[in-house]
Amino acid sequence: MKQIFDVQTPTSSYPVFSGSHPEVAIWEVWRERWKQAALITDRNTARFAKRIARSLRSEGIQVFEETFTPGEASKTRETKADIEDRLLEAGFGRSGCIVAVGGGVTLDLAGFVAATYMRGVPHVNVATSLLAQVDAAIGGKTGVNTPHGKNLVGAFHHPRAVLLDTEALRRLPNTELACGMAELVKHAVIADAGLLDDIESASGRLDIDALAPLITRGAHIKARIVAQDENERGVRRVLNLGHTIGHGIERATGYRVPHGEAVATGMVVEAQIAHRIAGFSAEQVQRIAEILSRLGLPVQPPVSFESVAAHMRYDKKTKGSAWRFALPERIGKMESAGGEWVVEVGADRVAAAFEQVRADPSLKKSFG
Ligand SMILES: NC(=O)c1ccc[n+]([C@@H]2O[C@H](COP(=O)([O-])OP(=O)(O)OC[C@H]3O[C@@H](n4cnc5c(N)ncnc54)[C@H](O)[C@@H]3O)[C@@H](O)[C@H]2O)c1
Known part of the structure; x- marks a missing residue:
C-alpha cells in the first residue's frame, strides 16, 4: 500500500493508503499506546481481517474479532449493542483501537461503535468494497438505520487512518462493483466532468x-468536499445527490435494492428534477442514465412514487413540507x-420527474 493523500478537516487529519497488504500498512498508523485491537467485520469480509489479526498478534497486541451478518439489515442499534456487549465482556478497553474491515455497512456500524464505546475510542477503516473506497470510508460519518429511516442515529467520528484494500476488490461480486461505480459517477457529476x-x-x-x-480520484473528491465542510452545514450536502430518492427506494423495498443501485436510480430522477427546475440539460440526464445502465445499474424506479414518498418523509434532510435536493x-x-447547496422542491414537481423517468420508454428501449 502507499499513502495517496491526507484528509484534512478543521478538527482532524488522517492518511489514506491504497493498494494491497493492509496488514503491513496498518503499522504505519498504529500507535504505541494501542494495546488492544477490535477487528469488526461482516461474515463476507472476515477473511480480509485475518492477516491483519495475525500481524497485530505477532507484535503482542491483544486482538478481538467481532463478526455480524452481512447486509444493510444489520446496520441497526441492535447489532451495535450486541458488538458492544461482547467487547465489554471480553475486556476491550480504552487502550484499544477498533479496526473496521469491510464495506460501507461495516464501516458505518463499527465507526459508530468507536464513537460511543467508553465515550469514544479510535478507529481505522479498512475498506474492502468499491463503494466504501470511493465514499463511505472517508469523512467521519458513522451511524445506523432505524425504523424511521436510514442513518438517523449516528455521530461524526473521524477514523485515524483509511486503508483502501484494492486487492480485496478481486473478490467483490460484479453487482457490488457496479454499486461502487454509482457513487463514483456521483462524485464525477458533482465535481469532475473529466472523471x-x-x-x-x-x-x-x-x-x-x-x-x-x-478510485483514487473518487476518494480524493470526497476528501476535498469533506475538508471544506466537515459537519454538512453547506457544501457537503452535494454528496447527497441521488440519495434523497435513493434512500426512499431502499426503504420502500425493505432494503432489497442495494444502496448503490438505489443511488443510481435516485441520481437519474434527481437529474430529471434538475432539468425541470434548474436548467440541467436533457442530454446530460440521458448521458448519466446511459453510463449507469452500461455499468449494469438500474435507472428506473422499481416502485411507485407514492411508496417512495412515504419513506422520504422522515429523511433527515427534509425541512417543512418540501424535499431538499442537491441538484447539478x-x-x-x-x-x-446561495451557499445552501440544496433546493427545496414541492411534491408535485418531484412526482412528475419521478414518474417521467419511471415511464420513459427510451430508457426501457435502450437499456432493457
Ligand atoms: N459514511 C458515509 O459517508 C457513507 C457514504 C456512502 C455510503 N454509506 C453507507 O454504505 C453502505 C453501503 O456500502 P456497501 O455497498 O459497501 O455495503 P456493504 O458493506 O453491505 O457491502 C456490500 C456487500 O459486499 C460484501 N463485501 C464487501 N467487500 C467485499 C469483498 N472485497 N469481497 C466480497 N464481498 C465483499 C459485503 O459483505 C456485503 O455483502 C450503506 O449503508 C450506506 O448508507 C456511508
Whole structure:
C-alpha cells in the first residue's frame, strides 16, 4: 500500500493508503499506546481481517474479532449493542483501537461503535468494497438505520487512518462493483466532468487495474468536499445527490435494492428534477442514465412514487413540507443555491420527474 493523500478537516487529519497488504500498512498508523485491537467485520469480509489479526498478534497486541451478518439489515442499534456487549465482556478497553474491515455497512456500524464505546475510542477503516473506497470510508460519518429511516442515529467520528484494500476488490461480486461505480459517477457529476468521461470510456471493461486510478480520484473528491465542510452545514450536502430518492427506494423495498443501485436510480430522477427546475440539460440526464445502465445499474424506479414518498418523509434532510435536493447545474458543477447547496422542491414537481423517468420508454428501449 502507499499513502495517496491526507484528509484534512478543521478538527482532524488522517492518511489514506491504497493498494494491497493492509496488514503491513496498518503499522504505519498504529500507535504505541494501542494495546488492544477490535477487528469488526461482516461474515463476507472476515477473511480480509485475518492477516491483519495475525500481524497485530505477532507484535503482542491483544486482538478481538467481532463478526455480524452481512447486509444493510444489520446496520441497526441492535447489532451495535450486541458488538458492544461482547467487547465489554471480553475486556476491550480504552487502550484499544477498533479496526473496521469491510464495506460501507461495516464501516458505518463499527465507526459508530468507536464513537460511543467508553465515550469514544479510535478507529481505522479498512475498506474492502468499491463503494466504501470511493465514499463511505472517508469523512467521519458513522451511524445506523432505524425504523424511521436510514442513518438517523449516528455521530461524526473521524477514523485515524483509511486503508483502501484494492486487492480485496478481486473478490467483490460484479453487482457490488457496479454499486461502487454509482457513487463514483456521483462524485464525477458533482465535481469532475473529466472523471465522467473516463468512467464512460472504461465502462465496457471494469477490471480492477483500470479502476485503481479512478478510485483514487473518487476518494480524493470526497476528501476535498469533506475538508471544506466537515459537519454538512453547506457544501457537503452535494454528496447527497441521488440519495434523497435513493434512500426512499431502499426503504420502500425493505432494503432489497442495494444502496448503490438505489443511488443510481435516485441520481437519474434527481437529474430529471434538475432539468425541470434548474436548467440541467436533457442530454446530460440521458448521458448519466446511459453510463449507469452500461455499468449494469438500474435507472428506473422499481416502485411507485407514492411508496417512495412515504419513506422520504422522515429523511433527515427534509425541512417543512418540501424535499431538499442537491441538484447539478451541469456535469461537474452543483447548484450552490446561495451557499445552501440544496433546493427545496414541492411534491408535485418531484412526482412528475419521478414518474417521467419511471415511464420513459427510451430508457426501457435502450437499456432493457
Ligand atoms: N459514511 C458515509 O459517508 C457513507 C457514504 C456512502 C455510503 N454509506 C453507507 O454504505 C453502505 C453501503 O456500502 P456497501 O455497498 O459497501 O455495503 P456493504 O458493506 O453491505 O457491502 C456490500 C456487500 O459486499 C460484501 N463485501 C464487501 N467487500 C467485499 C469483498 N472485497 N469481497 C466480497 N464481498 C465483499 C459485503 O459483505 C456485503 O455483502 C450503506 O449503508 C450506506 O448508507 C456511508
